[in-house]
Amino acid sequence: xxxxEKPRRSSVRRRLAFWPLLLLLVLATxxxxxxxxxxxxxxxxxxxxVGAVTDRFAGRDPGRWxxxxxxLRMPRxxxxxxxxxxxxxxxxxxxxxxxxxxADPFLLGISSGASxxxxxxxxxxxxxxxxxxxxxxxxxLGAVGSALLVWLVATAxxxxxPLRLVLxxxxxxxxxxxIASFLVFLSGDPRAANSVMFWMLGSVGxxxxxxxxxxxxxxxxxxxxxxxxHRWMDALAAGPDTASALGVNVAAMRxxxxxxxxxxxxxxxxxSGGIGFVGLIVPHAARLVVGARHRVVLPVAALGGGLFLLWxxxxxxxxxxxxxxxxxxxxGVVGAPLFLLLMGRGRYRFGGQQ
Amino acid sequence: xxxxxxxxxxxxxxxxxxVSLGGRRILADVDLDVPHGQRLGIVGVNGAGKSTLLRxxxxxxxxxxxxxxxxxxxxxxEDLHDVRARERARRVAYVPQEEVxxxxxxxxxxxxxxxxxxxxxxxxxxxxxxxVVLAALDAVGLADRVDNPCDQLSGGERRRAxxxxxxxxxxxxxxxxxxxxxxxxxxxxxxxxxxxxxAETLVxxxxxxxxxxxxxxxxxxxxxPDDGDPSGATGPxxxxxxxxxxxxxxxxxxxxxxxxxxxxxxxxxxxxxDQPHLLIHARRDHP
Numbered sequence: 001x002x003x004x005e006k007p008r009r010s011s012v013r014r015r016l017a018f019w020p021l022l023l024l025l026v027l028a029t030x031x032x033x034x035x036x037x038x039x040x041x042x043x044x045x046x047x048x049x050v051g052a053v054t055d056r057f058a059g060r061d062p063g064r065w066x067x068x069x070x071x072l073r074m075p076r077x078x079x080x081x082x083x084x085x086x087x088x089x090x091x092x093x094x095x096x097x098x099x100x101x102x103a104d105p106f107l108l109g110i111s112s113g114a115s116x117x118x119x120x121x122x123x124x125x126x127x128x129x130x131x132x133x134x135x136x137x138x139x140x141l142g143a144v145g146s147a148l149l150v151w152l153v154a155t156a157x158x159x160x161x162p163l164r165l166v167l168x169x170x171x172x173x174x175x176x177x178x179i180a181s182f183l184v185f186l187s188g189d190p191r192a193a194n195s196v197m198f199w200m201l202g203s204v205g206x207x208x209x210x211x212x213x214x215x216x217x218x219x220x221x222x223x224x225x226x227x228x229x230h231r232w233m234d235a236l237a238a239g240p241d242t243a244s245a246l247g248v249n250v251a252a253m254r255x256x257x258x259x260x261x262x263x264x265x266x267x268x269x270x271x272s273g274g275i276g277f278v279g280l281i282v283p284h285a286a287r288l289v290v291g292a293r294h295r296v297v298l299p300v301a302a303l304g305g306g307l308f309l310l311w312x313x314x315x316x317x318x319x320x321x322x323x324x325x326x327x328x329x330x331x332g333v334v335g336a337p338l339f340l341l342l343m344g345r346g347r348y349r350f351g352g353q354q
Numbered sequence: 355x356x357x358x359x360x361x362x363x364x365x366x367x368x369x370x371x372x373v374s375l376g377g378r379r380i381l382a383d384v385d386l387d388v389p390h391g392q393r394l395g396i397v398g399v400n401g402a403g404k405s406t407l408l409r410x411x412x413x414x415x416x417x418x419x420x421x422x423x424x425x426x427x428x429x430x431x432e433d434l435h436d437v438r439a440r441e442r443a444r445r446v447a448y449v450p451q452e453e454v455x456x457x458x459x460x461x462x463x464x465x466x467x468x469x470x471x472x473x474x475x476x477x478x479x480x481x482x483x484x485x486v487v488l489a490a491l492d493a494v495g496l497a498d499r500v501d502n503p504c505d506q507l508s509g510g511e512r513r514r515a516x517x518x519x520x521x522x523x524x525x526x527x528x529x530x531x532x533x534x535x536x537x538x539x540x541x542x543x544x545x546x547x548x549x550x551x552x553a554e555t556l557v558x559x560x561x562x563x564x565x566x567x568x569x570x571x572x573x574x575x576x577x578x579p580d581d582g583d584p585s586g587a588t589g590p591x592x593x594x595x596x597x598x599x600x601x602x603x604x605x606x607x608x609x610x611x612x613x614x615x616x617x618x619x620x621x622x623x624x625x626x627x628d629q630p631h632l633l634i635h636a637r638r639d640h641p
Contacts, residue, residue, distance in 0.1 A: 228476040234463075235470050241450050244414045246523070247443025247471035292458035295478065 016289045018296045025303035037073045039314045041322050079207035080313040081306035083272045086219035088305025090265050091279030096237045097257045098162040105265045105279035108169045112176035113146020114139040114269040119180045119196050123187035136270040143266030160254045201326030202275035222264050230294035275327045277335035363390040365555040370420035380406050382593035395570035396559045402576040402594045404559040412448035412529050443471035447523035451531035455504040462500035468522030490521040493548045509536040528553035564632040573605040577614045
């Protein structure tokens with residue numbers, strides 16, 4: 001019974017069913033993975049690609065496309081999927097941690113910190129002994145360092161509250177970006193500026209099977225971890241008092257989430273640079289289609305993010321062949337209108353904001 | 355009157371509790387017994403610290419000084435700090451005053467959050483959970499809105515839905531911050547009955563002194579022990595405390611209401627029903 005309240009509006013919002021959508025995303029990802037191997041500077045017929053892949057699985061002798069398909073394009077495609085999935089999951093986690101719809105995985109100054117590390121390596125040649133891993137290592141160190149800095153600043157001010165995390169993250173980001181620019185300025189080498197910019201805009205071009213497994217394991221473990229705590233994540237998203245009243249240890253949960261995200265994003269940035277937009281728009285898109293519960297958002301965002309970045313990489317390879325566009329450029333150009341389209345689809349709210 | 359005990363068993367107890375928020379002392383020397391199986395109302399003027407007191411009882415806010423204790427299933431009091439958050443949430447359901455309802459959640463999904471203390475964090479909500487959620491929503495008259503998005507509820511409906519989450523927690527003690535805010539008069543009365551019917555012990559802050567007089571077994575007044583202008587118009591005051599505890603008719607006697615709320619009042623019996631009412635008027639009119 002409703003005592004003089006407003007008349008009922010017809011209001012069951014349309015959502016997509018979770019399991020069919022998940023199945024569809026899995027199939028689409030597997031299919032796209034194989035299909036994407038056909039595209040590149042050398043166009044390989046899809047039949048040949050399928051042949052090369054099945055040859056490998058069947059243990060037959062490698063054919064003429066084996067090296068390109070299996071050693072070059074496959075790790076690259078897989079890395080795109082892993083990074084896309086990781087960024088999307090990190091975006092979901094970050095938006096829940098700080099309860100802010102504009103949060104993205106790079107909020108905690110992680111990408112700026114990574115750029116300082118990478119820039120230092122590119123311009124000064126430190127860590128040169130690590131060879132091809134030098135830039136990645138520098139980026140990882142910078143990322144972890146900046147996350148640590150945000151942690152220390154927020155904790156010194158009284159705790160990891162959303163507002164403090166957002167503010168110290170944003171402020172430190174600008175500070176670190178300034179340092180990175182200063183390093184480029186100091187070096188006086190125009191090529192350094194160029195490589196720093198390309199690095200920051202992101203690429204999965206350097207993928208090898210050896211480089212693949214650390215991010216892959218990390219993304220899998222942390223996604224599974226967040227999924228295993230999906231109810232507590234839901235409670236945390238409802239606000240600290242509510243979560244605490246529901247028996248969730250808010251401080252411990254925030255700390256765990258913070259550390260997990262810092263490591264995950266640090267590694268992702270180290271292997272692929274700062275690919276923007278994926279971690280911001282994919283979580284929102286996932287919420288729009290399946291609702292806000294983490295149990296359904298996390299898997300859909302992970303698969304959606306992987307699938308999205310896989311095709312972004314294909315576009316990046318093809319658009320101005322033989323040159324490659326940085327992934328961050330494609331995600332921005334494709335992502336912005338796509339997101340506006342999704343937002344326009346229905347009234348969308350997050351954290352009480354419209 | 356401070357520290358009055360009704361009956362022998364307590365659901366919770368505060369002794370000498372002090373709270374500071376952002377460097378400002380809000381409450382000091384609070385002594386309060388929450389009698390088991392009764393309805394305790396907390397009244398006081400705006401800014402006295404009613405919500406803060408409730409948050410301390412809920413274990414959501416850590417008090418600076420004194421002891422806060424909560425009864426276990428055996429009725430024995432334990433220090434609130436020693437009770438794990440998850441265990442506490444199985445004993446006490448706390449519903450904050452103004453809650454931003456999580457966006458993009460359906461009403462049923464929001465209410466299902468009340469099952470968090472009793473389910474593993476990775477569990478899928480099954481049929482049992484759905485039944486508890488539906489029963490809780492039915493109690494607040496929203497069972498037919500279970501699959502609607504939260505943001506399509508009106509203010510009063512949203513308030514009832516959040517209270518349904520408290521009901522779904524199925525705790526012996528319920529702590530409610532202004533449960534009747536935003537509600538129509540009919541729902542104000544009905545909801546308090548529903549809530550009291552589900553929880554053994556009910557503690558609620560309440561604004562409406564007339565409702566407080568009729569509805570609660572015990573009332574506690576949060577205010578300042580000294581005389582003066584209770585509206586606080588004369589500037590910021592020191593920390594507040596529980597200045598009176600007792601049966602509603604005593605606590606809301608004209609002298610007390612004048613002193614703690616700054617208004618004149620008179621208790622009159624309902625002409626047809628066996629219940630008292632509180633009539634409030636401006637202080638000047640009072641002889």
